Amino acid sequence: NWTTGNVIEEQVAAIREQVGDKRAICGLSGGVDSAVAAALVQKAIGSQLTCVYVDHGLMRKGETEQVEKDFVAATGVQLKVVDAQDRFLKALAGVSDPEEKRKIIGREFIRVFEQAQAEIVAEARSGEDVAFLVQGTLYPDVVESGGGAGTANIKSHHNVGGLPEDLEFELVEPLRKLFKDEVRMVGQELGLPEEIVQRQPFPGPGLGIRIVGEVTRDRLDLLREADAIAREELTAAGLDRDIWQCPVVLLADVRSVGVQGDGRTYGHPIVLRPVSSEDAMTADWTRMPYDVLARISTRITNEVADVNRVVLDVTSKPPGTIEWE
Numbered sequence: 248n249w250t251t252g253n254v255i256e257e258q259v260a261a262i263r264e265q266v267g268d269k270r271a272i273c274g275l276s277g278g279v280d281s282a283v284a285a286a287l288v289q290k291a292i293g294s295q296l297t298c299v300y301v302d303h304g305l306m307r308k309g310e311t312e313q314v315e316k317d318f319v320a321a322t323g324v325q326l327k328v329v330d331a332q333d334r335f336l337k338a339l340a341g342v343s344d345p346e347e348k349r350k351i352i353g354r355e356f357i358r359v360f361e362q363a364q365a366e367i368v369a370e371a372r373s374g375e376d377v378a379f380l381v382q383g384t385l386y387p388d389v390v391e392s393g394g395g396a397g398t399a400n401i402k403s404h405h406n407v408g409g410l411p412e413d414l415e416f417e418l419v420e421p422l423r424k425l426f427k428d429e430v431r432m433v434g435q436e437l438g439l440p441e442e443i444v445q446r447q448p449f450p451g452p453g454l455g456i457r458i459v460g461e462v463t464r465d466r467l468d469l470l471r472e473a474d475a476i477a478r479e480e481l482t483a484a485g486l487d488r489d490i491w492q493c494p495v496v497l498l499a500d501v502r503s504v505g506v507q508g509d510g511r512t513y514g515h516p517i518v519l520r521p522v523s524s525e526d527a528m529t530a531d532w533t534r535m536p537y538d539v540l541a542r543i544s545t546r547i548t549n550e551v552a553d554v555n556r557v558v559l560d561v562t563s564k565p566p567g568t569i570e571w572e
């Protein structure tokens with residue numbers, strides 16, 4: 248019979264058997280899947296595991312700290328953090344096209360991750376020792392990648408921890424038989440922080456695809472503030488479980504006229520995109536309480552410089568995708 252305890256016990260034994268006395272590497276994205284996979288492997292082989300977190304500077308407020316501090320505190324995992332913020336900003340300079348941005352972020356991510364991987368291999372007693380790469384692959388991913396109709400490439404999805412072409416590691420995939428809700432239960436049982444276990448979906452390319460226009464440091468800072476306010480109010484209103492996710496988007500190339508105090512402003516709009524969904528394949532816009540929308544709007548326009556308008560996206564998917572890019 249299925250209990251989280253059984254799943255953990257079973258996987259810990261299987262991981263020990265598979266990895267033996269070798270070493271393993273796991274990329275952490277800040278998301279639920281990689282965190283739970285890493286925690287399981289950590290429980291099984293302890294210090295034989297090294298996790299890598301690439302800080303691309305496109306995360307939301309507090310998310311990097313959640314990985315660096317809370318996740319490490321909860322698991323005792325060995326973590327290598329690579330600060331690659333400047334590198335990503337440089338690579339993204341002057342780029343506005345969504346697909347171009349996605350490709351650049353995916354490419355840079357893999358380069359930085361592979362470099363970190365190479366360093367870990369070099370630091371090990373002998374390179375041979377590092378033989379395993381941990382992936383948070385879930386059951387639906389397994390089924391989906393088994394092929395089938397309708398795999399048209401609408402957006403080039405970039406999954407953090409994406410595999411290099413010339414794979415030189417054997418994969419450890421302890422979540423292959425699990426669905427998302429089961430993964431959350433396992434994570435909870437393993438004592439992971441609530442903020443990580445209950446996290447809503449967030450795209451690998453992060454805020455980079457939530458700035459319509461060029462990605463710059465200032466725009467990222469602005470969007471991070473607006474997003475933090477929206478998340479804070481949604482959580483305070485108890486809506487986290489009703490809403491699948493709520494992208495907050497900065498229309499960086501759009502300006503509109505406003506008035507604040509007794510002065511004219513000429514600022515950017517922020518878009519709220521709350522959606523309800525079962526699997527992100529289709530979605531409907533969430534009929535959110537007006538008073539919560541009002542609070543978010545008031546706070547964002549008051550607290551975030553250069554934003555003078557908040558708009559609500561009332562498009563279902565299809566025809567709109569959940570993300571704007």
Ligand code: XMP
Pocket residue numbers: 402403404405406407448449450451452492527528564567568569570571572
């Ligand atoms: P769209 O915008 O295609 O998004 O309706 C569907 C779901 O996927 C998430 N998303 C991504 N997740 N890497 C990811 O890991 C990506 O490149 C990516 N792009 C979109 C999006 O947040 C939504 O949950």
